[in-house]
Structures are given as C-alpha cells and as structure tokens.
Amino acid sequence: MKDALSILRRCKIQPTPQRIAVVEYVLKSKAHPSADDVLSYARKKCPTVSRATVYNTLNLLVEKGLLGMQTIKEGAVVFDSNIEKHHHFVDSETGDIYDIPWDQLEVKGKDKLKDFEIFEFQVILRGRRKKK
Amino acid sequence: MKDALSILRRCKIQPTPQRIAVVEYVLKSKAHPSADDVLSYARKKCPTVSRATVYNTLNLLVEKGLLGMQTIKEGAVVFDSNIEKHHHFVDSETGDIYDIPWDQLEVKGKDKLKDFEIFEFQVILRGRRKKK
C-alpha cells in the first residue's frame, strides 16, 4: 500500500495531519475498525483531532471508493480497507471480522430471482475461528 | 400464525396488554421492523407502553427463539418474524428488506474454509426490486 500522503494527493483530497492520521490507520488495518477505533488511533498521532473530522474523512474516503463500509455487527458500522469484492466471517465470541476471498465461495441460483435486480451481494458467515 | 395470546402462553411469558401489542405486530410483520417501528405500532394499541418494555419484550422473544434479529442496515437492528433459515435482499433505494427462501440459493465452497467453524451463514443481496 502506498503512503497516506500520496493516496490523498492522488484523490485530490487535501492532505492535512488529521486526514493523514485517519488514512494511515484505516487503510492499513485489516481489522474492520469502527469509527471510534479510528478516532482512538488518530488521536495518538494527532491528539486534537475531533470526532467530526474523523467521520468527515471516513465518509470522504468511502465516497471516493477508497474505503468500504459494512453493516455486519450491531451498534456501529465498520470500515473495510479491502475494497475488492469479498465475503465476511464473523467470530461470534470475539466479534472479530475476517475476509473471505471472493473466489472461495460461489453463490448459485441468483439468476432465478426474477423479482430482483442485484447490484451486489456477499456471504456473511458466523462461527468460531479455529486456533491454528 | 396463532394469536399473540396463545403464543405468549405457550412460551410461558406472562401475557400483558403491552406484550400482546408488541407480539401482534412483530410476529405478523414481514417488513423486518426496527424496535422503533414496533414501538410506534404498539402505542396505537397501548398508548402508554414504554420504550423499555418494547425492548424487553423483543429481547425476550429473541431469547425464546420466537423472533429473529438481523444487522443488515445501519442505524438499527431489525427484527425478523421469519425464523426459518433464509437469505435477505435489501432494496438500495427504499431500504426495504425481502426474504429469499433458503433453497433458492446455494453457497458452495464452505468446506474449504479450514480455519473457520461455521455456525450459520446467509447471503445478503442488495439492489433494486423490480416492479411487477
């Protein structure tokens, strides 16, 4: 992944210290953090950053297609640095979310759903991650 | 579907006017209502019913396995009178949620996910419902 600065520049988003702190964390994380997770981290690098700026930046990244947003667990949306199509596995005990590569699963029968025009879909699995 | 009163009795939940109002609506609805939707309706039948009682009752029904709960759309959990296994389609424009029968879709490849013990899964599709 490229550094936060060049990512912001490439997308014509003014790189400010606050935005850099947000981007650095959220685009690097594979943990599907909540906005509050991002805020906590960003405040380490940039102690005065506000809740509003974090939300603004996250929403901006989502609009630009640089960041995914998922409503998988209750209470708060999570943000997803993986913007390729993929499925999700949620550990019921820990709440941790894992990516399942797109081609690992195949969903058959969508063509028969005549009443619906499908823009996107994903499989959401829940269970326990086996410790290796 | 049986009437609210006998459902509550059968599950050894004291049938009160408040609970009956909640059950009547939420177990009959196919619209995947939010807690607030349920509260609004319940207040028509039982104007003094409180937010807490609605949540208590909904949670009770979920615990007893009479009601499903889904985190499909952001902002609020929705409740699901369909407790059979099924998939979901979300209309991106309206936010409406439709049930997709379990055997209409087949998800292949789950066996190959060696790292995960799967308790449950579903396909979530998003798009536009075709007007018939």
Added chain:
DNA sequence: AATTTTATCTTGACATTGTCTAATATAATA
C-alpha cells in the same frame, strides 16, 4: 507582505439507538 477568499477543523448541540435503574403498578400467593 498584506489582504481577501477558500478550505478545513473544532466544539458543542442535537437526534437516534439501546440499556439500565428506581419507583410504581400489577399479579400471584399465602
């Protein structure tokens, strides 16, 4: 450089979701 204009940030207010508690009301039991 100084001024003006624009973009961004912060604070705090606000609405909504959901849980919890203390007080009250209702029902069941003795």
Added chain:
DNA sequence: TATTATATTAGACAATGTCAAGATAAAATT
C-alpha cells in the same frame, strides 16, 4: 388481606452519527 414476585414506566445514561457556527489555517490576489 397481607406478602411476595413480576412487569411497567419514566428518566438517566452511554454510544453512534450528523450538523452548524465559529475559529484556524491555507491559498490566492492584490
């Protein structure tokens, strides 16, 4: 009836998320 257990209510509370107003900073003009 008196006692006990159960349910309901109102409001407090915390968390998520949006918004507007004013403060700061950056950029553009002069």
